[in-house]
Every structure is written in C-alpha cells, then in structure tokens.
Amino acid sequence: MHLYLLVPTDSRTPHSLEVNGRHWSLQSVNPDSSPFNSSFPVSDRTIPALQTFIRHRPSCEHIWIDAFCVPLAEPKRAQTLESMGYIYARAKEVLVVLSEAARPALERMQGGGGIGIEELAVLEREEWVERAWTYQEAVNSNVLVLTCEGEGSAIIRAAQFFECMSTALQECKGSVSEKLCTYPRLNAFEDIMLDFWMAGYEERAALNVMSNMDRRVQARKEDHFYAMIGAISSERASALGKVEPCEAFIRVCEEKGDFSFIYSAARREEVPGRRWRPVIGDLPSILPWHGKGTGQPGRLCEEGLWLDSMLVVQPAPPQEEARIFVEEWLTLVWKDESHGHQDLEEAAYATLQIMGFTGSQRWVSGAKGYFFPFEPVRSLVSYDRGDGKGLLYTPGVYIGAVKEKEGVSVLVG
Template sequence: MKLFVISPDCAPEDQRLHINGTGWGLLEQETPSTLGTLSDFLCVSYTWGAGRFPSPFHPEFKVSDRTLCVLLTAIVQHPTARKIWIDAFCVPPPSEPSLRASTLQSMGFIYSRASEVLVVLTSAAIPVLQQASRSHHLSPFHLSILEAEDWVTRAWTYQEAVNACQLRIVCTNPKGFSSSSVLFCLRCRSDMMSFFSLLGSSLGSLTPAQRKLYPRLSSLEDLFADCAVAKYLERSALQVMTIMDGRTQTQPEDHFYAMMGAISIEPTNAVEEIGPCEAFMRLCERKGDYSFLFCKEDRDEGMGRMWRPVGCELRPLIKWHSWGGGLRGSADRERVVLEGIAVLELGKLGERARTFIEGWLLAFERMNYGSWPDLETERAAYEALRVLEFSGNEEYLATECGLVFPQNPAPQSAQVKVIVAVGIRWTLGSPALIQFRDDASSDEYFYEPGVFFGQVPDGGVALRNFMLC
C-alpha cells in the first residue's frame, strides 16, 4: 500500500495548504516493515459532519468542511509535528479505486503505527473534559453533551481507538487557534481508563428510565472496555460485529473496512475486485477465526459452502458482549475444520442447566431488562433473547446442558447435530451451529446459526474438531 501524510517537508510546488505561514502538502510516507514498529506520524480521529468543500489536493473530490479546523487543532496540540495523517486528505480519492481500497483495508495498520491518535471532539464537549479532569462524576447535563457527539457512534471510531498506542481526546477551540490556545484534553491511555471508569460509574448511578436517555453512550462504554482488555489478536470477529452493530458511517462499505481494521494491523497491498463484506470474511478466514458465522444472514446455496453467510450486513445473532479468541478453524482442501467444538446430543433439559438459566434470568431481571415470572423457563429464555435483539424462531432444541435457539428452525424430519463454539462466551452461553440433512443417504448438509443458552460444556465434554461439509 501507499501511505500518504500531510507534511511541510514536501516539495514547494506540492504545498496546497498554508497554515500560519507554513505550506503543507501530501508526502508519501515510508511504512515500517516490522509489525509493532511505530512511525513518527500523528493520526487524527474525528467526524465529518454534513458540510463539504473541494479537497485542496483533489478538487474533484469533496471532503468534510471540519477537516481544516481539526487539522489546525492537531497542529496546535503538536506544534513540532511534521507528519499528520488525516483521512480526508490522506486516503486516495475515488478516482484511484485500487489505492483507495487498499488504504481503507489497511486502517488498522495505519492507526497502530501512529505515535499518537488524536481524537478531536467538537467544542461543545469542552465542559465534559473539564468536569472529567476535576471530578469523579458526570452529571446528566454532561452525559447529554457526550451523547450528542457523533464521534461516540461513528463506525471508524472503534478501530481508530482500539489500535492506538497512545490516545488523546481534545476539543476544538471556539476562540481560535493561536499557540497559546488551551484545549482541554485527556492525554494518555491511563487517562482513558480513568474516563472509562468515570463514565461507567456515572451511568451506573442512573435509574433504568434515565439510562435509556443515553443509548449511544453504551457504544462508548464498549469501546473503552475493548481498549482495556483485548488486543487485535484476541478480538473475535463476533465481538467486533457486535460492537459495530448500529454504528454510523457515511458510506456502507466503511462499516466493513472499520471492522477489518479492528481485527488486523497488517497492510493490504493487492486488492481483489470483491465487495467489502466478502473482504472482511476472507480476512477472518486467513486469520483462522470463523466466528463471523454467527450472524443473521442467509447461507450460501453452493455445495460444501452452505455454512457460509451471504449478504451485506453480518449482524450478530444477539446484542450482548462476548469474549474469547473466536471460533478457531482452518481450510482443508474444500472443507473447513473447526477446532474446540462440543457436539451435544438432543434430549431433555438437565436440572443443573435449568437452574443456571433461571439464575441468569433472575440476574437479567434485576438489571431491569425485563421480567417473565409467569412463563416457563424455556419461554422466558426466548423472551430474554428477544430483548437482546434475537430475531430467530422460538422453536428450540433441548440438550442436557442447555437450550439451543436456531435463527431458522430445521425441518422436523431432519437429522440434526448441535455444535457449540466453546471458545466464545456470552454470560448466558455460547454461539451454536445446527447441522442437518433431510435423510441419512443425502450428501447435502445445511446449517443454521443459533444461540446456546445454558452451561457451556467444557471439561466434562470431550472437545473435538468438526468438519463443515
């Protein structure tokens, strides 16, 4: 890939921007060849907003009218900076589709190599950062300001923040950009974790009715939690899909490019003519994580590929935080072999599993998500999944360890196998995959993703590899 930065060190004839008497232009940056090596450029993270103006470098391409204000903020914060990466100017324009696609697929690489990622909020957020620097509590007034910041739920925000070696949050200054300007900021990762704790405690002090007034701040909590506990090698595709679900983007493909940046920090040089959703799934397969299977999409109809999603969204089965390394697997000729799988026998729900489910539902009720005192356990479990945006059928498969709710039910006459991905966990269980065929003589297998609600089998059940046919 080619990596460009804004710099005053380019040739005079290439200096298309003049800021405080200094000319800035696009400069091709030498990319580090060793993973983990930092470079000497600064990355900027911000939201575009609605306004547009012609790019000074590619006049036929319109960029955000906030870009210059944000760039000025970065220069004020780093007056000695000689190289700044900012998307509106440094991502190649649509007129260069191959270069543009390879850059967008390499965003994890770019942000992980920066010496610092500077998050620039609007000037409206200044009171929030002021309060965060001097108090242990954010009031509803401050939470409302933060809720209104588009950066909180922007698609690119997630990968930009989790890949940062050092993260700083600042606000644009409404009074101008002199060298003496004071921009309130949180400067380092420890500040971020303190801010995360402050945000969590402030939201936790609210009543359920009050908490509903700040739905976007849940996305910010998820972002900070992922910054704290997960590196890109440990971050499963399902975890990224869940956190990214509902985030906003200017272009539909940005959703997948941002997800790619969250699970990989390797640059992309060659770009095939494939869609961004397919590019994301292929990246997951190269990484050996098949947890992207656990989405609401329909399945491929090709022989040997009926396990694979088709579509353009990859929405997770439920909106609930997961952890674990993913669904490990590898391609074996034209087959995929999944690792660490528990295959469950259909039968009656065990008493230990029933006790676990009822205990989880009680805890769920205490968190004010809902209450189903008059429903039997199986029906209450389904209603709880509906709260978590499960759109599948209420027909379940019972096993000794728990209940499995498929996205779509298997035919009544089908021969069914239930496999559970124990390498990924929700507090309520794990993702599952249902394999079935119409009769024993058929070579055609079908697959449905589902939610296993119960005690995840671990040491008590022998784990094994499982081939998807």
C-alpha cells in the same frame, strides 16, 4: 499504497495551510508531488480539529488526518481506505476531537469529578462514536486520548473517559433496556473500549468485530467491510483479487483460521460442502453484543468445514443445573432489576431481544441449557444433513453451562 502526512514547513507555500501560527503541507512517503490543494473537500470540523490537535501536541512533526491525507484519485484512494487499520495501528497516538459542546463533561472528568444526565445527553449526541471508521481508529490504536474543539479544551485518556462515562450510565435511573434506547452511542463506545483492552491489533475475533460494527454507519457499503478487515488484519481487500468486500473479509478470516464469522444471521449457501458459509452480502452478527474469546477454530476440507471446540447438545428436559445457570445469567444482565413475571425461557428470550437478537422464539431445551436458533430447527446446535457426510449448520444463541473439556470437532457441510 501512497501515504500522505501533514508536516510543518519553514514558510508559506502555494499548497500549505497556516494553523496556530505554523505552516503545514502534505508530504508523501513516496516521491510523488503533493496533492494538497483545493481539490480536497473537507467538512467544517476538519480545520478546528487540526487546530485543536496542534495546540495540544505542538511538537508533533507528522500528523495523519483522514480528510486531508486520503488521496482522491483511484486506485490510491481505495488502497488507502483498505489500509486504515494498519495506519492507525502504527500511530504513536490517536487523538479524538469531539465538538465544543463536550467541553463541560471533559473538564469535569479531567478534574476528577463525575458527570450527570446533562453531560451524558451531550456526549450521546457526538457522532464520532457511531462512524464505521471510528471502530478501527480506536481499537487499533496504541494510545487513545480524547479532547474537544476550542481554546483551552481539556484532554484525557480514553480509560478515564470510559470510567467516568460508565459510572454515570450505571448510576442514572432506568432499566437496562431503557438505557440502551436512550444512550445507544455511549453503549457502543463502551463496547469499543472493551475491545481495545481485551485484544490487540490483528488478534480479536471476527465475531467481536461483526457485533461491534452492526451498530455503526458508513457512507459506502464497502467501508463497513474495509473497517472490519482493518480491525483484524493488515492485509488489503484488493490483495485477495477482484472479490466483493464481504467475501474479502471472510477469506481473511479463513486464512487466519478464525471461523467465528459463521455466527451470522446471514443466509447460507446451498452448495453441498459449503452450506455452513454465509451468502455474500451483508454479514450481521447473530447477537450484536460485546463478547470475548479468541475466535472459532476450524479447518477446511473437501467435505466441508471441521469446527473445533464445539459443544454438541442433544434435546432433553432441562435439569436444575440449566435453570440455575439461566437465572444467574439473567441476574448478571439485569443486576438489581426484575425481569418480570415471565417464565424463565420467556425472560431469557426477551433479554436476548434487548441485546439485539432477532431470531426464533421457539427454543430447544437441553439438559444444561437452552438453544435459541435464528430459524426454527428440530434439534440443538446442528442436525443431520441426511447423507451421512456431516451436519448442517444453523446459527443461534445457546444459554447454558459449558465445560471446556466437553468440546469436540464436528464436520459441517
């Protein structure tokens, strides 16, 4: 991989750029000649962002900015894009530059004040938060700060930004579903920050990455998987051979021993022993909602996949413990809001829909909870394959009481 950084130069050169009274050029960490010239297309916000950064960090001697530092020529470009997670994880600080419209909100946050509906509406229009690359820029960074374009712009730590924004979202009127519809980008930013605090680089579960990336946009389909790989590993997709980016992501997860990628709404392979494995293509999460956990432990074998710490639940009438658990879960999600006059199971399914679940409404009850499969099945988490060699896997969402000591290993094929 060739890595380019912006560095200050003593004087103007044919391939330099003057920003805030200083001259900058691209320098390669390798002995190649610098490609910093007019062949680099950039957006109209690139220079203002660079000006803002230099104004806030005038003593910085090495700067990475995607629009300038990603090479144009292949294969260097692809290799660099595959390594973005590693690059941001090694940065001393990541500075997010929002548009100048965000200035009033940031200034109020910096002054210790709260923000209201008007500021939330402005922040919701910021496109940065929904980009595919945004996720790994934020969650892989050691230090994350935010500012905006323009002279004298405020600059604040991401934690303060998150606290002010979350408080404003909680205080504004409306139901949970209404807020999700009104502020999808800000809710996505909340999930980014939760991942930032709860897991370090290469430590987060594949399912968390999938769920977060489901709500992001990218120019190229492969960028979606490059960003996901960059959030869980320093390995490049191309290092795994000539495979589809989706397959590369799955292989990285398998090598790490994290099989939480199976909790996807994707179709499954039909080959015996691999019927648990998603078909290569898209890899949407079964529930695009933030979660926590270290991943799904498992191990591959000739017969299929052994999944550890699994809860095997048999169909049964729900006990009072199940109903109490679901009621408490609904209260936790909705807080002081009512979930209507629906039956408990209907209210649970409606809540899952708000959270992004698109699976079947035909739930299956167990003694301690309810299972909502993505596609209708006749039993809970799994069912017999029919040949005595394992179980077929079907994804879904289980809402119910779980005790760690109840976890067992099961073979799915």
